[in-house]
Amino acid sequence: METSRKQETGLKEEQKWERIALGVWKVRFGTPSAYTPTAHRSNEIKTEALSVLSAEQGAEPQLPFGTDDVNIKQTTRGIVVTLPMNTSEDIFGFGLQLQSVNAAGRKRYIKVNSDPKMDTGESHAPVPFYVSTAGYGLFVDTYRYATFYMGTSAEKGASAMKKEVNQPHKEFSESALYAFKRAEEERKVIIEIPSESGIDLYFFAGDIKTAVQRYNLFSGGGCKVPMWGLGMWYRVYGGSDQEHVKKLASQFRDEKMPIDVIGLEPGWHSHSYSCTYEWSNLFPEPQDLIDELTQSNYHINLWEHAFVYPAAKIYDKLVPYSGDYEVWNGLVPDFSMEETCEIFGDWHEKELIDKEITGFKLDECDNSDYNPSCWSFPDSTEFPGGMDGEQMHNAIGLLYQHMLEKVFHKKNIRTFSQVRSSGALAAPMPFVLYSDLYSHKEFIRGMVTSSFSGLLWAPEVRDCANGHDLLRRVQTVCFSDHALLNCWRIPNAPWKQVDIQKNLNNELMEEAQYYTDECRKLFELRMSLVPYLYSAFEEYQKTGLPPVSAVVMEYPQDEAARNLDDEYFFGKDLLVCPLTLEDGTSREVYLPEGNWYNFFTGEKIEGGRRLVLEADWNEMLVFARDGALVPVAEPVICVTEDTVFNITVKSFGTNKTGSCVLYEDDFVSFNYESLVAKKQINVTVGDNGKFIVSGAKTSTKYHFLNCIVKD
Amino acid sequence: METSRKQETGLKEEQKWERIALGVWKVRFGTPSAYTPTAHRSNEIKTEALSVLSAEQGAEPQLPFGTDDVNIKQTTRGIVVTLPMNTSEDIFGFGLQLQSVNAAGRKRYIKVNSDPKMDTGESHAPVPFYVSTAGYGLFVDTYRYATFYMGTSAEKGASAMKKEVNQPHKEFSESALYAFKRAEEERKVIIEIPSESGIDLYFFAGDIKTAVQRYNLFSGGGCKVPMWGLGMWYRVYGGSDQEHVKKLASQFRDEKMPIDVIGLEPGWHSHSYSCTYEWSNLFPEPQDLIDELTQSNYHINLWEHAFVYPAAKIYDKLVPYSGDYEVWNGLVPDFSMEETCEIFGDWHEKELIDKEITGFKLDECDNSDYNPSCWSFPDSTEFPGGMDGEQMHNAIGLLYQHMLEKVFHKKNIRTFSQVRSSGALAAPMPFVLYSDLYSHKEFIRGMVTSSFSGLLWAPEVRDCANGHDLLRRVQTVCFSDHALLNCWRIPNAPWKQVDIQKNLNNELMEEAQYYTDECRKLFELRMSLVPYLYSAFEEYQKTGLPPVSAVVMEYPQDEAARNLDDEYFFGKDLLVCPLTLEDGTSREVYLPEGNWYNFFTGEKIEGGRRLVLEADWNEMLVFARDGALVPVAEPVICVTEDTVFNITVKSFGTNKTGSCVLYEDDFVSFNYESLVAKKQINVTVGDNGKFIVSGAKTSTKYHFLNCIVKD
Incomplete structure (x- = not known):
């Protein structure tokens, strides 16, 4: 593959191809930016694991096209890359995508944006990486708002031979009106990277599964998580004070509800929009609280965002290391600079981590186009390290993760934390994405899509329409990367009252005991699978195979698996088909070829087909592969040193x-x-x-x- | 104002200020693109009208800031302009905006995009022009996807003195959580124009009204419309054949329903996605149809889009004058080139306009981010005239208007046509915008917002929930630029059946006669106001004051009028407060200072206040100014040569x-x-x-x- 060629259009620049590892190539065009995901990476390429992975495949891995098929040119707007795309090709990736799975025939716009309601590619964590069923993956090394046209368009003249007319009918319908087809011949992948005069592309050979593994190993392999991070998480009411948190924590233990982590929301800061990173008057003796919770074997996670309020002790120091516009009266630290990371990281280490805080939740780092516009900094913001606002919007969540992971690593402590934006090469980061959006179906889809791009995703339980909704949502989180109940709007546990207003009034549900018991059973189910999930994370680290993954990743040759957006693998052997409130007590599932076994009853079901199955509100549809051995633990209340x-x-x-x-x-x-x-x-x-x-x-x-x- | 200054940051470039007309200045920075709205303008600046307008104001007009306050710099991403913005300043403009009126504290992204569901600035016709209550307007001469940050952000350090903490409360609420304020001090207008190395800015002095007038006169003044264009329009069922159209047309005359224009939908083309511009088999003898309609004094408008199907006779000729990607198998003509306009215009002239077609409706010219992505061409498309896809997305609707207006002008025929995208300097174009969105409230808001940027807007009647909805919507269109019923989904008139499925089954409503009579009354009301509206269009042409306008434009000093998005002026003297189905039979209205008179009853109401008023389903809330003289005509069925x-x-x-x-x-x-x-x-x-x-x-x-x- 080592070759170079002259461009026929645009500036005459060479494409320089380079083999990075077995099955991984880089091509450079022009002079790339100094500010890219690879420039900021803090984990090394897992070259050895890549060579083992390739060796397993036998022959030398190949890309499905030649270097001559990769066309790169410079325009006024930036860099344009074109690649061939065949008519049956399907496309997955682009990070967390809540609205659709398969990107074939779609435009994907790689811009971190919170809460987009339409399917443009924007999300909390879009990633400039995709895999194709043609047998390759491509990572574009940029923080820019790149646009990927995945077979949306055919070149001029491709349809010149089509001359038949579609005489309209009186029996008119909208679908007849729009009875045009997607471009079928000569369609292209077109990628545009704005404002750059050079770019590095990384190609990964292999089917969907192998190309994703190669990308993750190229990223540095999956993250190492603490076992406690895989237990149950509970984020408390935003108006909680110290006593309320203690009371809840002790109640959980009394009622034998397995909970490993308690998360505190904005109210712990003395000023939260922007942040002080200091305890508020609701927590007059924070160390007392921390000690009490820690003695009860809870881990504590603290909410924050990255915008630094003038009253924060680190404000003055950060002034020279911040962007030239404020957000909510606060500084925007430039985490691409070592000085910034030292100041911000040092505060977190000395004031919080050294005092037994084991994780953070970075909120509001995900831009603002779909919120009132004061939600973030302008794209034109200049940062002292040299990045601009566009780059920083796509980078800030990632750079924060690098900064914080480094602090924990230095202290030889594993964290498992949360972040609301992420991006490229994030597999080694022990951070889970979450969202303010609430659709259960979208949350399930997020588990499918995030698995293609080295991201972890929490389909967290928040507002529930009723008790059934609570059960359905808890069932899903129990089979996810991150088993989180985010109860920031309610002072009492949701299993006691799902209605927010009644919960605020301390009115409990009549069926509180029933839901307490059912939730306990589900939490215990989760706890029984923690060792199994821990193994899946180890696999992620060693081979790049994510702990939760799309069905198509396990069955890359199965065309029926390609568009599945409502079922997924949990670990290597369990196929999970969550039900939602809308589903009621039955849903259609697809089981790939072979025999499958109900995880709970052992009932055998023949696969290779779609079928409708029943599951009462307190039952789930989880299937084990033929031959699977699943280690199931006796549930513990939480994971301790002595567990x-x-x-x-x-x-x-x-x-x-x-x-x-x-x-x-x-x-x-x-x-x-x-x-x-x-x-x-x-x-x-x-x-x-x-x-x-x-x-x-x-x-x-x-x-x-x-x-x-x-x- | 003639001065120049050196930039302190970015590339050192001079700002060159130039006086264009009384109250209008241009500032040039760097080397602007050759492809801009002013480069493509086909109408001259109305210098004389501008000098008269200024003379009326007395003293020499001034901008509210000095040239030194205008900061322009070059970055990697493009050009960044910053301007001062005070804390009480409100902002209007940016073209058609369906979601909000006042842009203060908001980001506006100037990208033509169909059907955005969120308030980003994108629309069918965003315009890089705004007016400020500080007393100026600014037009940025670009087709680029410019972003305007209208006081969303404060510069670093602006809040450094804020050290008070907002100790949180147990009585926690979301609003308390987000109890941060918009940037209050030192906020800025920040404008970013991507991919350019130069820009022309045009400043217009004056209050909201005068700055808009100056912009419109700078654009060439308002358009000249044919009187018949101000009558009632009816677009027929998409599955109509020749006989069905004739039958409907004759029914309208029999039932004495005033209708001036009949519009044909995609079915008239032998292939419509993409287009052939030739009659389909549903219209075997088109000239026979045209003759019959013309003899009954109808004008005919034809739907089309700009993407040219290979079977079209003009296809081969257009190949060299089209972009390098197809849409729906069709060419994308480059209307910035004379050759393209000649080929496309010539076909329309010889085959359609010469055969008595008096107008067109350009559909689907408004990009695609919020539709499946094959809806348009990539931003990276290269056009033979030198523009790229980004520029063409923001230009194609405008360039089509210039092309077609030129053909009609050459033939000494006034047209009144429709277009689904538009942009800068469009006041002289006799084209009305429309949308596929359906919210009645948004359609009313569109009348308010489009009036700030030289755009005409049709709050067309389409789907109606019931008969009351039909009346409310017809009432609104009767007091709009363009009185259009778009009945493309129903074969029978909506006043006979509003339910689409029943209409398709030819089942008429029980109350069909009642709604026929009420609609006729409303159409007659419209016809009685046609001469009054014609005068308003003449005013638009001469003084730049639009025929439909926001209340704040008439009362620029009235702060209570600034955010009104549900009432507007129709002509110079009638204040219209439409009701919607959701309103029922009463709504709150705001009447500015002074006495107002119910247009129908003459009842006097004191202004300077908000009040709730009643209006039955077949009544309206329309008020005349104190002293107004309104010419009311005896309604005619349609406007002819002899009317x-x-x-x-x-x-x-x-x-x-x-x-x-x-x-x-x-x-x-x-x-x-x-x-x-x-x-x-x-x-x-x-x-x-x-x-x-x-x-x-x-x-x-x-x-x-x-x-x-x-x-």
Whole structure:
């Protein structure tokens, strides 16, 4: 693939192709910006993992087109890239997309924008990366608001031979009126990167799954999360004071509701729009609160945003390291500069992390076009490090993650945190995306789409129409990257009252006990799967395969799986088909070829088809693959230093070739990086049909029930 | 004002200030694009009218800031302009805006985009022009997707003195959470024009009204419309064939429903997406249809879009004059090139205009971000004339208007046509904007907002929820620039059946006769005001004051009028407060200071206040100014060569100083441009309380009832 060619149009520039790793190539055109995702990356390419991944595939990986098919030119507006696209090609990626999965025939506009209501590509975390069923992935290394036209257009003359007329009918209908077809011949991928005079493109060979894995390994591999981060999260009422938080926390323990993390909302700041990062009068003795919660084995997550109020202690220091426009009277720190990260990071370390805060939630970092326009800084803002407002809008969520991850890493503490915008090469970042939008179907779709671009996504439970809605939403979060209930609008737990106004009035539901019990069961279900999910995260780190993934990623050759936006894999073996309030107690599911087993009942269902299945409000549709071995733990209330998981392995189907792996380390630090501290425990099924567990004899974290433990 | 200054930041470029006319200045920075609204203008600046307008104001007009306050710099992204903005300043303009009126504190993104559902500035016709209550207007001469930040942001350090914290409360609410204020000090107007290395800005001195007038006169003054264009319009069912159109047309005459124009929808083309511009098999003898309609004094308007299907006779000729990407298999003609206009215009002239077609409706020219993405061409498209896709998206509607207006002008025929996108300097174009959106409130708001930027807007009647909705919507169109019923989805008139499915099944409403009669009354009301509206268009042409205008334009000093988005002036003396279905039979109105008179009953109401008034479903809230003289004609079925308007002048109030003017020419050609062929008829009230009409003795078009006719 190493070659170069002259452009026929635009400025005459060479394309320089370079092999980055097995199955990964870079092509450079012109002089790229100094401010790009790769320039700011804090994780190295996992070259070795890439070579192993490729080796598994056998032959040398190939792109489905030649270097001559990649056309790049300079225009007044920026850089234009064109690529071939065939008529049957489907396209996935572009980061978190809440409105559609398949981008074929669509325009995707890579601009971080909160709450867009229309399907333009904008989102909390659009990513200039896609994978194609033609057998490749492409990452465009830019923070610019790039536009990707994914086969929307055909070149002039492509239709010149079409001369038949479509004589209209009296039996007129709108669909007949618009009975034109998408461009079928000679359609193109057209990518436009504005304001640049150079660009780096990275191509990844492989089918949907492999190309995504290569992109994630190129990014540095999946993130390492603390085991507690995979437990249940509860964000408290915005008007909570110290006593209210304590009361809730103690109630959870009394009622045996598994909760690992308590999140505090804006009210903990003495000024929150913009932020002071100091405790308010609602929390007169914060260390007392922290100590009490920590002793009860809670982890604490603090809400913030990045705009620094003048009363903040770090304000004066940050003035020279901030953009030239304010947001909400506050500074906009330039996190591309080391000085900024030191000032901001140092405050967080000394004042918060050193005092046992284990994570943050970065809100409001996602631009503003669809909110009143004072929600962010102008695109024309100049930052002292050299970036402009456009670049910073697409970068600020990412740069914040790099900044904070570095602090935690330095302290040898794993965090699992939240952020409302993200972007390229984010796989190694232990941050989960969330949204203020509320549609349950969109939240499910987000799990499908975010899996193509190295992003984690929380389909969090917030407002619920009624108890059934609560159950359906909790069911979904229990099978997601991040099991979060965000109760910032209600002082009492939602399982006691879903109606916001009644909750505020402390009026509880008649069925409060029923919903408490059902929620507890679901939380316990989640807790039973924490070790399984932890293994999926380990896989993410080692091979780039995300813990939650689209069905098409597991079945890249199955055309029927391509457009599925309402079911997904949770870990490597569980296919989850969540129901929503609108679905009621049945929905259509698609099961790929092969046998599938109801995760709860073991019932066998033949796949390779769509079918309608029933699930009562407190039931779910989760299916295990034929041969799957799923480690299920006895649920714990929360994950502590001393937690030992009592594991039962559930085996599905007659195909006994499956296996599962559990990973043992301290679950909270980076000591595993020395390798010595990490153990791999393998479970298989022996000839006698019994489970065989290798490597578990010395385990202090996993105890296997009903298994033969070897080694 | 003639001065120049060096920039302190960015590339060092001079700002060159130049006086264009009295009250109008241009400032040039760098080297502007060759492709701009002023470069493509086909109408000259009305310098003389500008000097008269200024003379009326007395002193030499001034801008509210010095040239030093205008900061322009070059960045990687393009050009950035900053201007001062005070805290009480309100902003109007930016073309057709359906979602909000006042742009203060908002971002406006000047990108032609169909059907945006959120308030970003995008619309069918955004215009890079605004007026400020500080006393100036600004036009940025570009087709680029410029962004205007209208006081959204304060510069870094503006809030540095704010140190008070907003200790949160337990009585928490969302509004308390977001209790931050808009930037109050030092806020700025920030304008960013991408991809350019130079720009021309045009400043217009004056209050809201005068600055708008100056902009419109700078554009070339308001358009000259044919009198018939101000009558009632009816667009027929999309599945209509020749016989159905004839039947409808004859029914209208039989039932004495005033209708001047019949519009045909896509079905008249033999292929409509993209277009052939040739008659389909539904119209086997088009000339027969045209002749029959013309003999019944109808004018015919034809739907089209600009994308040329390969079977079109002009296809081969247009290939070299089209952009390098297709839309719906069709060419995208480059109307910035003379050759294109000749080929496209020539076909329209010879095949359609010469055969008595008197107007067109240009659909689908308004981009696509919010529709499936194959709806238009990429922004990166290259056009042979030198423009790119971005520029063409903002220009194509305008360039089409210039092209077509030139053909009609050459043939000495006035047209009144429709277009779904427009932009800067459009006042002289006899084209009315319309939309596929349906909200009645938004349609009313469109009349308010379009009046600030030289645009005409049709709040057309389309789908109606019920008969009451039909009446409310027809009432609004009767007091608009363009009285259009767009019945493309129903074969029978809506006054016979508003339900689409029943209409398609030819089931008529029980109350069909009632709604027929009520609609006829409203159409007759419209016809009675056609001469009055014609005078308003003449005023538009001469002084730049639009025929429909925002209340704040008439009362620029009245702060209570600034945000009104649901009432407007129709002509110079009638204040219209339309009701919608949601309003029911009463609504709140605001009447500015002074006495007002119900246009229908003469009832006097004191102004300077808001009040709730009743209006039954078949009544309207229309008020005449104190002293107004309104010429009311006996309604005619349609306007023909021989029409004589029998005028009664209605006088309102005790203040007898008012006057009105009627204009006489042939109502259809441009012969008036020789001046000889045009007469001005003035109506005043004499000392005896009787009307005095000057200049009417030789009139062949107006006959005055109950007036003393002098001269």
